Amino acid sequence: MGFLDRWRQDKTDRDSSRDAESSVEREPGEGVFAGHVFDALRIDPVVIGEPIGGSVLVVEKRVPNGPILVMTSGASRLPTQSGEQVELAVEVIDGQQGAARVALSIVCDDIARNRRVPPVGVPWRNDQPFLNGTRISAILATPSRWGAPFDEVRSADGALRGHVRTLRLLTDAEAATASAIGWDALVEKAGTVDAFLDVTREDVVDNPGLPGNAPVFVTKLHAEHPPRWVTFTGGSLESVTGRESQDFMDDAANHEIWSVESFLARFPQVAGFVREAKPGQTALFTDASGAYTIEED
Numbered sequence: 001m002g003f004l005d006r007w008r009q010d011k012t013d014r015d016s017s018r019d020a021e022s023s024v025e026r027e028p029g030e031g032v033f034a035g036h037v038f039d040a041l042r043i044d045p046v047v048i049g050e051p052i053g054g055s056v057l058v059v060e061k062r063v064p065n066g067p068i069l070v071m072t073s074g075a076s077r078l079p080t081q082s083g084e085q086v087e088l089a090v091e092v093i094d095g096q097q098g099a100a101r102v103a104l105s106i107v108c109d110d111i112a113r114n115r116r117v118p119p120v121g122v123p124w125r126n127d128q129p130f131l132n133g134t135r136i137s138a139i140l141a142t143p144s145r146w147g148a149p150f151d152e153v154r155s156a157d158g159a160l161r162g163h164v165r166t167l168r169l170l171t172d173a174e175a176a177t178a179s180a181i182g183w184d185a186l187v188e189k190a191g192t193v194d195a196f197l198d199v200t201r202e203d204v205v206d207n208p209g210l211p212g213n214a215p216v217f218v219t220k221l222h223a224e225h226p227p228r229w230v231t232f233t234g235g236s237l238e239s240v241t242g243r244e245s246q247d248f249m250d251d252a253a254n255h256e257i258w259s260v261e262s263f264l265a266r267f268p269q270v271a272g273f274v275r276e277a278k279p280g281q282t283a284l285f286t287d288a289s290g291a292y293t294i295e296e297d
Contacts, residue, residue, distance in 0.1 A: 032161050033076040036153045037087055040164070041146065045071070048097055052108050058101055067091040067197050070100035075108055076153075076162055081115045085162035087153070088118075089144065090169065092197055099131050099199045103139055103167050106130065118165055121183060123175035127278050131169070134199050137278075138175030141165040142183045145193055169199055172278055173207035179234075180208050209275045210237070212261035219244050220254050226267055227285055229295070234279035237263065239270075 037059065038045060045059035048070070052058060056074035063069055069091055076085040088107055090100035107118055118124070118141035125138045144150045144166040153162045170178065174196070178186045187193050190204045216237040218227075221244060228242035237260065240249075248254050264271050269290040273283040283292040 032155050033085065033087055033153055034073055036164070037071055037073040040071070040150055041069070043069075045073070049101060052101075052105050053112065056104075056108050058104060060097060062094075067194070068094050068097060068100075070097055070104065071164070072104055072108065075104075075111065078108065078111045079115055080111060080117055082117065084117050085153070086111075086117045087162070087164045089164050089166045091145075091166065092169075092199065096199050099134075099136070099169065102131060103169055107139065107141075107167060118167070120165065121178075123170065123178055125172060125175050125279055127281065131199055135171040135201075135203065136169045136199050137172050138170040140168040140170055140175060140178055140183060142168055168196055170196065171201075171203045173203040174205055176207050176209075177205045180211065207275055210235075210260045212259060214260045216258045216260055216263040218256055218258055218263070219248070220256060221248075222256075222258075222266070226288060227270060229282055229284055230270055230273060230292075231282040232274070232277035232279060237274065239263070 041061060041063060043061040043063065045061055048058050048060050051074070052072070055077070056072050059071050059073055061069040061071065069089055071089045072087050075087050088104050090103050092100045110124075111117060118139070120141050120143070123138045123140040127137070129135055129137045142165075144164065151164055151166075152160055153164065155161055168183070174186065177189070181189075186205065187196075190196065195201075195204050210232075214236055216239060218239045219241065221241045222239065225241040225243055227239040229240050231238040244254075258266075260274065264274065269285065269288045270283075272290050273292050277283070282295045284295050285292050
């Protein structure tokens with residue numbers, strides 16, 4: 001019996017059990033989640049490749065006049081600290097199913113290792129593209145284009161058991177924009193959600209950089225000396241001149257908070273780094289030319 005036949009048989013068995021009002025209920029993540037993935041969009045799934053980690057199936061659904069939808073079946077069985085159960089989905093164009101599988105593998109591995117589900121609306125950003133030959137370096141969990149019937153996994157009695165999280169594969173500029181204005185506003189700027197399907201695309205939007213009122217944590221030596229090391233934390237900047245001693249740094253009175261706008265007005269040579277920086281990066285400046293090198297950890 002093939003996989004699809006086994007899945008259909010499993011669904012028939014579940015329906016028969018419900019009709020008979022069986023007192024034996026399957027665990028969430030077994031019948032309920034598998035059935036939801038099978039039934040999603042009323043399109044039969046096709047298994048692609050080997051299971052992720054030996055247990056999480058990867059299936060494909062071809063949406064008529066729409067994207068290729070690649071989903072997990074079994075991610076909901078991975079234990080999480082919150083107890084939340086999720087299956088995962090990625091939308092791509094035909095021929096890029098392998099890219100979708102890479103993203104699903106990354107997130108499944110994170111769930112398994114850290115026992116956490118991907119937070120909705122908060123991009124995971126890597127410092128380098130994780131798909132060879134592309135600019136894709138970020139993953140963002142969002143609601144789907146199909147709404148609650150696809151996103152919510154419910155049992156026969158209507159109880160909410162978990163969710164399907166749609167993973168968007170983004171460039172760093174797109175992820176930075178999503179962090180600043182949210183996924184819905186990013187889609188509005190792009191014009192259509194389909195703009196994010198092709199993983200070989202260029203940036204759909206420009207990197208917005210930090211807003212002008214974002215904080216910059218500096219030492220008082222910046223009144224006399226330019227920045228030498230500037231770190232982007234993800235929501236703020238930290239800057240030192242390289243002339244601070246440890247005793248100087250330990251004294252809270254020697255620190256100030258500027259805005260990005262005032263910091264760049266005083267030190268315009270840092271603007272290029274601020275536009276392009278990824279969270280966690282530190283730039284070394286040796287002169288006022290604007291040239292910098294990224295310091296490795």
